[in-house]
Amino acid sequence: MKKTMLAFAALLALGVTSVMAAPVSYQSVLTGKVASVVAVGSPVTEGQTLVTVETLAGPMAAAKSTVNGTVSAVNVAVGSDVSRDQVVVTVESK
Numbered sequence: 565m566k567k568t569m570l571a572f573a574a575l576l577a578l579g580v581t582s583v584m585a586a587p588v589s590y591q592s593v594l595t596g597k598v599a600s601v602v603a604v605g606s607p608v609t610e611g612q613t614l615v616t617v618e619t620l621a622g623p624m625a626a627a628k629s630t631v632n633g634t635v636s637a638v639n640v641a642v643g644s645d646v647s648r649d650q651v652v653v654t655v656e657s658k
Contacts, residue, residue, distance in 0.1 A: 631657040
């Protein structure tokens with residue numbers, strides 16, 4: 565009986581943790597000057613541009629969301645310089 569309850573508790577815990585939100589950090593794929601960035605607290609959807617960077621060809625997406633969620637941290641500001649692989653935004657996934 566104790567083994568059954570323990571196994572049930574373990575399965576329940578696994579089920580609950582898979583539903584919880586997880587932070588996802590996004591890195592810039594470009595180097596340059598930040599042209600725009602989403603605000604903390606903004607809801608985002610998969611595929612949405614999070615940060616744009618000025619390039620010779622004009623503004624380009626430097627980071628796009630791969631999850632639906634809410635922006636929990638922004639590590640760059642408009643006008644600041646960003647480098648490739650720098651963490652720019654964190655999103656709490658739904």
